[in-house]
Amino acid sequence: MSVLTALARSAARAARPASRALPTASLSLAAARGLHTLPKLDYAYDALEPHISGQIMELHHSKHHQAYVNGLNAAEQSYASAPSPKDQIRLQPALKFNGGGHINHSLFWKNLAPESQGGGQLSSGPLKDALVADFGSVDAFKKKLNTATAAIQGSGWGWLGYNPDTNKLEVVTTANQDPLLSHVPIIGIDIWEHAFYLQYHNVKADYLTAIWNVINFNEAERRYIEASKQ
DSSP states (O other): OOHHHHHHHHHHHHHOSTTTSOTTTOHHHHHHHSSOOOOOOSSOGGGGTTTSOHHHHHHIIIIIIHHHHHHHHHHHHHHHHOSSHHHHHHHHHHHHHHHHHHHHHHHHHHHBOOGGGTTTOOOSSHHHHHHHHHHSSHHHHHHHHHHHHHTOSSSEEEEEEEETTTTEEEEEEEETTOOOOSSEEEEEEEOSGGGTHHHHTTOHHHHHHHGGGGBOHHHHHHHHHHHHHO
16 A cells, blocks of 8 residues: 555545545545645634634645645656656655645644634533543543643644544644544644744744634534544
8 A cells, every 4th residue: 555545545534524524635536636736724814813823824724735735746746657666665755744744734724613613612422522531521631632742842743533443532643744544533733833833932832722712623523423433
């Protein structure tokens, strides 16, 4: 199985139901249609203020995510025309980095919602029940994910993931733009500096506290319900 195929399967699994969760991040679908494209947001760039500034959102989405899309398209084209398996192997880091960046960010945008659209609100239901069962309380879960994410050296992602082997929710981290392949991603938090530095500077803790005000728990619950059915 190629790196790209693995990424595609992970994205498709995390995206279910596919019509809502991640319509543009499934690499298998995008590859069949042609070039990957930058997904549109469900909200305006400034809709997450004051917790995430419009300036950060615009740069993060239109510049950084677009760069991963461009890099993935270029890597796929080079891979398809590579003259030998050795040359294809050389391209796999670029496929992983840019493909992971595209998958992770496409998940991330869906992870967020303005407060006026329910951002930050976790209602009673299957996800809340699972968080209490697996972490003791919702606050304990947030603290554990924030602590693990803040401890990442350099850049990476903090995740709430569903472990299909244990049927439990777990906190996981990945480095750089590595996608989460060991678990089904339920919530992902970007801890690259471009996600927060213009507003929070080097104080990661403030960013990690603020982001919970705009987490889309409805989307997270949909992912959890779908994952737990598999």
